[in-house]
Amino acid sequence: MFNYGILGEKGAYKMRKILLTLSICMLIGLTATAVAASNDSVQASIAKFVFKVNGEEKELKNNPLVVDGTSYLPLREVAGLLGYELGYDDTTRTISFEQKQVDSNQYQELTKAPDLSEWINFLDLIRFYDGNDIKASLSGDNLTTHLTIGVFGIGFPFPFEEQYKLGDIPRLYQRPKGEFSMLVYKNNIFVNKSDIQKLGFPIEDEWVPIADLSKSSTKFDFSLLNGVKKMKPVFLYTEQGIIRAMNSKTGILLNKEDLRARGLIG
Incomplete structure (x- = not known):
């Protein structure tokens, strides 16, 4: 007491x-x-996995567990990342999955034709990267359209087949944080050039094949490009100044902006 x-x-x-x-x-x-005394003990270890959905890297709030070589993922989180709502009936001990409904208002319908000089057709981007050590793909289903560039992947709440039904009605889709945008216009999907640049990937119309400068008297030393991976820019030193160059499947490409600054092209 x-x-x-x-x-x-x-x-x-x-x-x-x-x-x-x-x-x-x-x-x-x-x-x-x-x-513990009445049940067999189980040893589990916390696992750190890179989790991706359609090429887009996702982060799990709860770490997966590995028990006897089998991985166990947080069910509710995984369901949400895959686009499902998870339900549980305690009476019948039933776990259910329901597809999330797409919010049809997650786009902006433009009132006038967009300036396509700021955009690039994603199929042209795929063609340019094909064979140049950069993976790019476009896919989708009846709920989402997925874009993949290198290790970067992003999904938009836009049925893939809708691009063929909109005709001349331009629709702008943007991620909630605004880090990437997609334009659906004239039965094609376009991505913003500045977004591609922020990711560190080249755009075809920013580069000129060396063959187009055959009449130039400027001498280039391309030895720095020997063994360099395609689409990886290298700085070349010339009499006019520094010019970026890179290997491609069609040959050596030179940066337009640098050539214009050195007076080598108009």
Whole structure:
């Protein structure tokens, strides 16, 4: 029995809280011990996986577990990343998956024709990257359209086949944070050039084949490009100044902006 007169009223109250907490912890500990004693023990390790959906890297809030070589993923999180709502009926112990409904208002219908000089047809981008060590693809289903460039992947809440039904109605789709945008116009899918540049990928109309400068008197030393991976820019030193160049499946390409700054093209 504690002497409350010595502790004081506040001290006694704190002490009662401590005793209550200790009692609860002891009960939990006893229960856990009983369960452990009546069941086989299981050893699990936390796993760190790179999780991707249609090429787009996703982050799990809860780390997966690995038990005897089998990976266990957080079900509700994975369902959400795959576009499903997870439901659970405690009475029948039934887990259900329902496809999320696409929000049809996640686009902006433009009132006038867009300036296509700021955009590039994604199929042209795929053609340019094909054979140049950069993977690019376009795919989709009745809910989502997926774009992949290199290791970067992104999905838009836009049925893939809708691009063939809109005709001349331009629709602009943007990710919630605005880091990437897609334009559906004239039965084609376009991506913003500046978005591609931010990702560090080249765009075809920014480069000129060396064959187009055959009449130029400027001498180039292309030895720095020997063994360099395609589509990886290298700085060349010329009498006119530094000019970016890179290998491609069609030959060496030179940067238009650099050539224009050195007065080598108009």
